[in-house]
Amino acid sequence: MRRRTRNRREEVEARNQLDSVIYQLEKTIKDTGDKISADVKSKIEAGVVSAKKDLESNEVARMRSAIENLTKLGGEIYAQAQQAAAAAGAGGGAAPGGVRSLGSYFPSPFGGAHFFFS
Numbered sequence: 001m002r003r004r005t006r007n008r009r010e011e012v013e014a015r016n017q018l019d020s021v022i023y024q025l026e027k028t029i030k031d032t033g034d035k036i037s038a039d040v041k042s043k044i045e046a047g048v049v050s051a052k053k054d055l056e057s058n059e060v061a062r063m064r065s066a067i068e069n070l071t072k073l074g075g076e077i078y079a080q081a082q083q084a085a086a087a088a089g090a091g092g093g094a095a096p097g098g099v100r101s102l103g104s105y106f107p108s109p110f111g112g113a114h115f116f117f118s
Contacts, residue, residue, distance in 0.1 A: 007060075010060050011058060011060050011063075014060045014063040014064055014067070015055060015058070015063060017063075017067055018051060018054065018055050018063045018066055018067050018070075019055060021051070021067055021070045021071065021074075022048055022051050022052060022055070022070065024074075025044060025047075025048055025070055025073065025074060026048060028074070028077060029041060029044060029045070032077065032081075035080075035081070035084065036077055036080050036081075037080060040073075040076050040077065040080060043073060043076070044070075044073045044074075044076070044077070047066075047069055047070055047073045048070070050066065050069075051066040051067075051069070051070055054066040
């Protein structure tokens, strides 16, 4: 009984974490729009589609793998944002639209802390 309860809790936690990461990435894509390259945007959209299938599977290992994959894809957005900010800084202007830390976009799937990429 305890094992089944623990397994169910792990499944629910993984599901909630993955759902949150999917939501945040979709929101980031919407918010950043044309500020990221089409290549990165298409990779992220494909990753989100795949992650939604993993979410439906209810398999903890697949959901955790999807969380890791989406977190890496989020890092690609951050890298492009940093490059844009550096280019804007070299030009003497502010980054278009203001570049924010993705730490505010991605709650940690491992607890209450955030990933901070700066």
